[in-house]
Amino acid sequence: MPKVLIVDDAAFMRMRSRKxxxxxxxxxxxxxxxxxxxxxxxxxxxxxVLMDITMPVMDGIAALKEIKKRDPHAKVIMCTAVxxxxxxxxxxxxxxxxxxxxxxxxxxxxxxxxxxxG
Amino acid sequence: xxxxxxIVSSINYSASELDTLKRILARGMESAASVLSDMIxxxxxxxxxxxxxxxxxxxxxxxxxxxxxxTVGVRIGLTGDVTGDVILIFPRASAYxxxxxxxxxxxxxxxxxxxxxxxxxxxxGNLAGSFFLNSLAEATGLRAMPAPPVLDxxxxxxxxLEASVATNEEAASPGTGGECVGGRPAGxxxxxxxxxxxLVAQTVLKQSLESVEALFFIVPTNNSLATILNALxxxxxxxxxxx
Numbered sequence: 011m012p013k014v015l016i017v018d019d020a021a022f023m024r025m026r027s028r029k030x031x032x033x034x035x036x037x038x039x040x041x042x043x044x045x046x047x048x049x050x051x052x053x054x055x056x057x058x059v060l061m062d063i064t065m066p067v068m069d070g071i072a073a074l075k076e077i078k079k080r081d082p083h084a085k086v087i088m089c090t091a092v093x094x095x096x097x098x099x100x101x102x103x104x105x106x107x108x109x110x111x112x113x114x115x116x117x118x119x120x121x122x123x124x125x126x127x128g
Numbered sequence: 129x130x131x132x133x134x135i136v137s138s139i140n141y142s143a144s145e146l147d148t149l150k151r152i153l154a155r156g157m158e159s160a161a162s163v164l165s166d167m168i169x170x171x172x173x174x175x176x177x178x179x180x181x182x183x184x185x186x187x188x189x190x191x192x193x194x195x196x197x198x199t200v201g202v203r204i205g206l207t208g209d210v211t212g213d214v215i216l217i218f219p220r221a222s223a224y225x226x227x228x229x230x231x232x233x234x235x236x237x238x239x240x241x242x243x244x245x246x247x248x249x250x251x252x253g254n255l256a257g258s259f260f261l262n263s264l265a266e267a268t269g270l271r272a273m274p275a276p277p278v279l280d281x282x283x284x285x286x287x288x289l290e291a292s293v294a295t296n297e298e299a300a301s302p303g304t305g306g307e308c309v310g311g312r313p314a315g316x317x318x319x320x321x322x323x324x325x326x327l328v329a330q331t332v333l334k335q336s337l338e339s340v341e342a343l344f345f346i347v348p349t350n351n352s353l354a355t356i357l358n359a360l361x362x363x364x365x366x367x368x369x370x371x
Binding site: 019020021022023025063064065066069090091092093094095096097112113 | 163166167230231243244247248250251254255257258259261262265266271272273274275276
């Protein structure tokens with residue numbers, strides 16, 4: 011069962027994502043900011059990460075860079091409402107494997123995860 | 129606008145610059161309204177945005193649509209090239225109905241704001257703020273980020289606007305950003321009487337079927353207004369006119 015780390019400061023979004031992923035056979039871990047995401051990534055070695063960008067303590071771009079520094083093969087999908095071109099480029103250049111624009115679209119999230127981890 | 133509100137056009141901007149700012153802000157608000165429709169799966173109507181300068185000391189009276197009873201407010205600070213606030217104000221009944229829609233509850237289930245309900249409203253604010261900035265970035269090339277939303281479960285329109293404009297005035301004070309931006313006087317949009325103006329863009333979002341209503345405000349800092357105009361004029365000078 012592939013394990014996915016959901017990173018979002020909004021409890022509401024973590025709840026929606028968890029429900030969707032568990033219904034489709036994924037095991038789920040959660041983190042509510044970038045710093046916690048880096049720690050949990052190292053602890054539980056998930057198969058993929060679903061990462062928001064706007065978060066307190068450490069934002070999603072900084073967390074992406076930290077995770078890629080520790081594991082260059084990390085599969086990180088950005089899932090955010092911020093769609094500015096320069097930010098999308100920064101995320102992709104920093105190693106994000108996909109960039110999903112909110113509002114949360116279950117089909118797109120599942121398709122992206124399936125492509126990465128099956 | 130309610131009686132007694134003093135509206136003054138900033139002496140720092142020409143009529144055409146003000147018109148440009150109004151169009152840019154209105155377009156951003158439309159983009160935000162559109163994504164909220166997508167989020168809840170129901171069409172959200174938006175009134176024509178009203179954009180005007182208001183004397184900071186009168187900011188409490190700036191709302192065109194008075195909500196006297198306590199409301200639920202979500203404030204999203206903007207950081208980066210453009211600073212200021214995006215503010216959503218929900219009458220309580222509307223906030224509860226919106227939470228029911230977002231959580232997939234039967235109408236009338238929510239009668240007080242739980243942590244999860246508050247988080248759902250914050251996500252609405254996050255989308256509104258982010259899509260406003262996405263639209264602004266597309267038009268100007270500027271980069272700005274929304275801060276994590278802050279929820280106030282018992283607030284008033286006036287209180288939210290006063291808090292926002294206090295940040296604006298702080299940015300305008302000497303030594304904290306009052307320098308010139310691209311040749312324009314940055315910081316407070318000064319008036320002849322030495323006071324400061326704030327630009328307030330506001331509209332009403334309505335989902336008629338579910339009787340959900342929200343007031344939607346954009347309060348950019350005056351530094352940001354100069355930055356936006358400078359970005360647009362340099363774009364136009366390069367022949368990449370975007371407006």
